[in-house]
Each structure stands twice: as C-alpha cells, then as structure tokens.
Amino acid sequence: MNNNSKIDLDTLKKLGKLSRIPIDETGSNELMEDLNKIIGFIEQLNEVDTESVNPLSSVTGHNLPIREDVVDDGNKNNDVLENAPEKKSGYFVVPKVIE
Amino acid sequence: MKNTDQNSNYISGKTGDWEIVIGLEIHAQVLSSSKLFSGASTEFGKDPNHNVSLVDAAMPGMLPVINQTCIKQAIKSGIALNAEINKYSVFDRKNYFYADLPQGYQISQYKYPIVGEGSIKITDANGEDKVIGIERIHLEQDAGKSLHDQHPSKSFIDLNRTGVALMEIVSKPDLRSPEEAASYVKKIRTVLRYIETCDGNMEQGSLRADCNVSVRKPNGDLGTRCEIKNLNSIKFISQAIQYEAERQVEILENGGVIDQETRLFDTSTGETRSMRSKEDAHDYRYFPDPDLLPLELSDSQISEIRSDMPELPDQLVERLISEYGITKYDANVIVEEKEYVHYYENSAKNRDGKLVVNWMTSELFGLLKKNNIQFNQNPISPNHLNELVELIENKTISGKIAKDVFEIMFATSKSPKMIVKEKGLEQVTDDSVIEDFVDQVINENKDKVKEYLSGKDKLFGFFIGQVMKVSQGKANPGLVNKILKSKLK
Numbered sequence: 001m002n003n004n005s006k007i008d009l010d011t012l013k014k015l016g017k018l019s020r021i022p023i024d025e026t027g028s029n030e031l032m033e034d035l036n037k038i039i040g041f042i043e044q045l046n047e048v049d050t051e052s053v054n055p056l057s058s059v060t061g062h063n064l065p066i067r068e069d070v071v072d073d074g075n076k077n078n079d080v081l082e083n084a085p086e087k088k089s090g091y092f093v094v095p096k097v098i099e
Numbered sequence: 100m101k102n103t104d105q106n107s108n109y110i111s112g113k114t115g116d117w118e119i120v121i122g123l124e125i126h127a128q129v130l131s132s133s134k135l136f137s138g139a140s141t142e143f144g145k146d147p148n149h150n151v152s153l154v155d156a157a158m159p160g161m162l163p164v165i166n167q168t169c170i171k172q173a174i175k176s177g178i179a180l181n182a183e184i185n186k187y188s189v190f191d192r193k194n195y196f197y198a199d200l201p202q203g204y205q206i207s208q209y210k211y212p213i214v215g216e217g218s219i220k221i222t223d224a225n226g227e228d229k230v231i232g233i234e235r236i237h238l239e240q241d242a243g244k245s246l247h248d249q250h251p252s253k254s255f256i257d258l259n260r261t262g263v264a265l266m267e268i269v270s271k272p273d274l275r276s277p278e279e280a281a282s283y284v285k286k287i288r289t290v291l292r293y294i295e296t297c298d299g300n301m302e303q304g305s306l307r308a309d310c311n312v313s314v315r316k317p318n319g320d321l322g323t324r325c326e327i328k329n330l331n332s333i334k335f336i337s338q339a340i341q342y343e344a345e346r347q348v349e350i351l352e353n354g355g356v357i358d359q360e361t362r363l364f365d366t367s368t369g370e371t372r373s374m375r376s377k378e379d380a381h382d383y384r385y386f387p388d389p390d391l392l393p394l395e396l397s398d399s400q401i402s403e404i405r406s407d408m409p410e411l412p413d414q415l416v417e418r419l420i421s422e423y424g425i426t427k428y429d430a431n432v433i434v435e436e437k438e439y440v441h442y443y444e445n446s447a448k449n450r451d452g453k454l455v456v457n458w459m460t461s462e463l464f465g466l467l468k469k470n471n472i473q474f475n476q477n478p479i480s481p482n483h484l485n486e487l488v489e490l491i492e493n494k495t496i497s498g499k500i501a502k503d504v505f506e507i508m509f510a511t512s513k514s515p516k517m518i519v520k521e522k523g524l525e526q527v528t529d530d531s532v533i534e535d536f537v538d539q540v541i542n543e544n545k546d547k548v549k550e551y552l553s554g555k556d557k558l559f560g561f562f563i564g565q566v567m568k569v570s571q572g573k574a575n576p577g578l579v580n581k582i583l584k585s586k587l588k
Contacts, residue, residue, distance in 0.1 A: 014382075018194075018196075018382060018384070020196055057189070057387065057392060057393050058392050062392065063392065063395060064165060064391060064392040064393065064394050064395070065164050065165075065392075066164070066165055066166075066167045066170070067138070067164045067165065067166060067167065068166075068167055068168075069131050069132050069133050069166050069167060069168035069169070070132065070133060070138060071132050071133045071138055071139070071140045072133075072138040073133075073137055073138035073139045073152035073153075073154070074137075074138070074139030074140055074149065074150045074151055074152050074155075075149060075150075076151070076152070076153075077146070077147075077148045077149055077151070079153070080148050080151045080153070080156045080258070081148060086253075088255065089147070089255075090146055090147040090148055090149075090257075091147045091148065091246070091249075091255035091256055091257055092148070092198070092255070092256035092257075092258075093250070093253050093254075093255055093256075094198045094253065094254050094256055095252070095253065095254070096247060096250070096251075096252050096253055096254045097197065097198050097245070097254055098247050098254075
C-alpha cells in the first residue's frame with residue numbers, strides 16, 4: 001500500500017458492502033477518520049527497507065501440524081444446527097440467495 | 100501444422116474466421132476418508148449436516164489441521180501431470196460471503212500453490228496428439244450445498260460437502276475447440292482415476308469445470324474472456340463453450356465489446372447468461388491464513404510418492420500397442436477406463452490381441468449399450484471371451500457362428516465351449532460331408548449350374564451361399580470354396 005491510499009466515502013461503502021456491514025451516512029466521517037488513522041499508523045512500516053527480507057510466517061520454528069486421514073468427527077447434526085435461527089428437516093434455512 | 104485441419108475448429112462469421120481460445124479450471128474432489136482440515140467424513144449422500152464437524156461449521160475457536168492424505172493426493176496428481184512439485188506452499192483465505200460457506204472465506208492457495216507447471220497429452224479432432232499446458236494445481240476447500248427449490252423465499256443449506264478437499268487444476272489457454280476441451284477433461288479424469296486421487300464422478304459433482312472462453316481473429320491478439328461457472332458434464336462443457344463462442348462472435352461482428360464477466364450455463368436452454376452479483380465478485384482480498392503455517396515438503400517425501408506411481412494411461416497405451424499389436428485408436432478406447440484394461444488383458448491372454456479387441460469394442464460394447472448394461476454388470480467373463488476367440492482361432496467355429504454364440508453367452512453367461520457343444524455348432528471340416536452339401540445344392544439348382552458353366556461366373560457366390568445355408572453356417576468356407584470349384588467344371 002502506498003502513502004496516498006486514503007479511505008474515501010466510496011471505498012468505505014465498498015468495504016461495508018464486502019463485509020456485509022451497513023454504513024450509516026451520519027457516522028461515516030468518523031469511520032473514515034478512524035480507518036485513515038489506522039492505515040497511517042501501519043504505513044510507518046513502509047519506511048523500513050525489506051528488499052532482501054523473506055516474509056516471516058512464524059516465529060515458533062514449528063512445522064505445519066498434520067493429521068492422519070481418519071474419520072473421528074462429524075455426526076453431531078444437533079450441535080451443528082443448535083444456534084441456527086431457522087432450520088428444517090436437518091437443513092439450515094436462510095433467505096433465498098440465488099446467483 | 101496443416102492449415103485445413105486448423106480451420107475446422109474455426110467459427111466462420113460474417114467478417115471471416117474466428118478462433119476460440121479456451122482455458123479450463125477443473126475442480127476435482129480429492130479421494131480421502133476425511134475432510135481437508137477436519138475429521139468429518141467425505142462420504143456422499145448422507146443426511147444433511149451429518150458429515151459436519153464444528154471446524155466445518157466455522158464455530159468460534161476451531162482450528163484447521165491439514166489431512167496428510169490430501170497432501171499426498173495432490174502431489175501424486177502433480178506427478179501424473181508431469182508437473183513441478185513445490186516444496187513450499189501457502190494456504191490463503193479467499194474472502195466472500197455465501198450461505199454455504201460458513202467461514203466467510205474459503206481456504207485456498209493463491210501465490211504459492213502446491214503444484215506448478217505441467218502438461219498433459221490429449222487427442223485432437225484429427226486424432227493427433229496435442230500437448231496442453233497445466234498452469235498449476237492448488238488445494239482448497241469445497242463449499243456446502245444450497246437447495247433453492249424447497250421453499251418460495253428460502254434456501255436450504257447442507258454443509259456435508261463443506262471442507263472436502265478439492266484440487267483446482269488450471270490449464271493454460273491452449274484449447275481451441277469444444278471438442279478439445281471435452282477431450283482434455285476426459286483425459287484429466289482418466290488420469291486421476293488411474294492414480295486414484297479423484298473418483299471422477301461428474302454426476303455426484305466430484306469433478307466440475309469452469310471454462311474461460313474468448314474469441315479472436317486467427318493468430319490475432321487475445322480477446323476478452325468470459326468465465327462459465329460450474330459445469331458438471333462433458334456434454335455441457337462442449338455445449339456451453341460453443342454457445343458462448345458464438346455469442347461473442349455475434350457481439351463483436353455487430354460492433355460490440357465483450358464484458359469480462361462470470362456467466363452461468365442453463366442446461367435446459369443450452370444458453371449462457373450473466374450472473375447478477377458480478378461487480379464485487381472478484382474482490383476476494385486474499386491473504387495468508389493465520390491459522391495455518393506454510394506447507395513444507397522434503398525431497399524424500401516427494402521421491403517416495405514418485406517411486407510408488409502406478410502405470411499411467413499414456414504408458415499403458417504404448418504397452419498395449421507393443422504387447423498386443425493393437426492400433427493406437429483401440430488402445431486409447433481400452434485405456435479410457437481402468438476396468439476395460441483389466442478385462443482386456445485377461446481376455447487377450449495367449450490370444451490374437453487384435454481379434455480380442457475387436458470383439459470387445461464392437462460386439463461387447465455394442466451389446467452392453469443396446470441393453471443399457473453397465474460394464475461392471477457385463478455378463479461375459481474375460482475367460483469366456485478368451486475361450487470364444489480360441490474357438491475361432493483353432494477353427495472350431497467360424498466368425499459368423501461366433502457372433503451367434505456371443506449373443507447366447509451374453510444372454511446366459513454360459514461358456515462358449517458349452518454352447519457350441521450343446522447346439523452342435525462346430526465347424527464342419529470333413530471333406531466328404533461338405534461334398535454332400537455341395538452335391539445337394541448342385542442337384543437343386545441345375546439351371547443355375549448351366550448358366551454358370553456357360554460363363555456367368557458371378558453365380559459362384561450364389562452357390563457358396565447356398566452351401567453355407569444347407570450346412571446351417573457350419574461348413575468351413577475355405578473348403579466349400581475349394582470343393583465347389585472342383586465340382587463345377
């Protein structure tokens with residue numbers, strides 16, 4: 001991200017849409033200000049020269065944990081559906097979404 | 100490259116020829132017992148939300164742990180597609196909202212896939228080999244299933260498929276016709292089935308394809324492409340590409356421009372249509388999944404899998420040609436399914452390989468198709484086909500009688516030797532018996548004999564036919580020919 005990346009109203013609306021969060025017009029100025037402060041803070045990192053440094057994925061020195069291909073989970077339909085606002089015949093029921 | 104052959108792939112429009120450029124993304128479900136990041140079963144057809152762990156349902160605090168077998172399967176597939184295996188790969192989050200994706204993101208691989216560039220050989224429309232480039236294969240999670248037809252305003256969600264491992268196999272844009280695309284998908288499916296990394300069952304959705312289609316003037320600059328999502332049969336893939344290419348040609352020839360977009364194929368109309376929610380569809384905001392460390396493989400892990408690879412379809416085709424002397428075409432037909440190869444090799448033992456392949460691909464496949472019977476329900480055992488060909492080879496029965504025997508074998512599963520014995524179908528090779536048949540025919544057709552003797556040579560075929568008829572097809576045709584000639588002088 002470069003230094004002139006600022007969150008404007010369009011970007012804010014797009015972020016809201018992608019995150020499924022309604023953006024209230026009245027609060028939008030405050031939100032933009034907050035987000036721009038956060039970005040500004042993070043952008044300090046751009047001052048460091050990382051040209052020859054590989055991205056660090058972990059500091060623990062561990063390898064990716066791996067499991068055997070064994071079925072030892074599932075079969076808990078009731079638990080899975082427990083918090084569903086609406087369910088029927090073992091399915092989650094949601095507002096119709098067709099693409 | 101012959102120009103005429105090339106042209107057969109073109110679409111001819113008002114302004115001249117158009118070339119279709121196709122790249123495919125195949126989503127192949129990995130054969131494993133449990134899911135990519137959870138211990139829930141991958142079994143198809145269970146009650147809704149039965150094969151779901153709290154990891155798959157994306158409950159707070161759940162952590163993904165990768166399945167060793169899925170890693171191996173991806174490496175195996177990469178090796179089979181002559182591809183580079185990347186010793187370092189990374190899992191990323193691909194963010195989007197959809198009801199059958201509880202996490203709100205799909206765990207996939209973006210910048211660093213587990214498998215890099217490879218290639219696969221297909222047969223093009225002219226029966227020639229063509230090499231298609233593979234761009235990459237990455238591992239990712241499948242999504243759940245939405246049912247839209249249960250309620251007028253609601254969708255029903257089943258998460259059984261959520262989190263099952265997929266390999267996304269991305270081709271280079273090397274395909275030039277719907278037929279080539281079909282041939283490519285078939286070949287990929289065959290290879291994956293041979294090495295048992297995917298069952299290739301398209302009806303159950305184990306193998307699906309997204310097709311990127313664009314058109315251009317032959318050898319011109321690439322056009323704008325459209326992506327047709329989620330095609331689950333080879334027929335639909337060909338149809339969708341054909342329709343889409345023609346649609347694009349029509350737009351371009353009328354002065355329009357192609358919008359880069361995602362489209363859906365309507366199987367009932369054979370048309371593609373634009374997806375509604377396209378504007379933000381491609382803003383996936385990929386980033387490395389903080390729950391998963393990079394996947395690092397050692398040389399020994401990879402070489403162990405490499406040394407354990409089964410015979411691949413291309414190698415098998417070569418071996419069948421050299422070992423059994425059959426044509427490349429026939430070898431390709433047999434190699435298409437592993438069970439065909441098994442059947443063929445058993446029935447061709449010590450027999451004329453060409454004869455066996457003909458019986459198998461024309462007679463056997465023909466009868467199976469006619470009676471709508473699956474190959475694994477085939478009533479004729481390889482031993483019996485072997486025996487039948489032996490009876491033809493040692494001249495116990497003629498090829499013509501063999502067809503009748505074959506139909507009885509198909510209907511009864513009896514051994515051909517038994518059928519021949521029961522029905523008395525052995526070929527007559529006794530000179531004196533055949534002489535009797537010949538005499539009978541000559542006596543019953545005195546006028547024809549006269550015509551023949553006065554120069555109407557064509558009648559010879561008629562006499563052969565009559566003798567065969569009198570012998571109920573059992574007389575040895577060579578002997579009939581010889582004896583008839585000597586008697587009709």
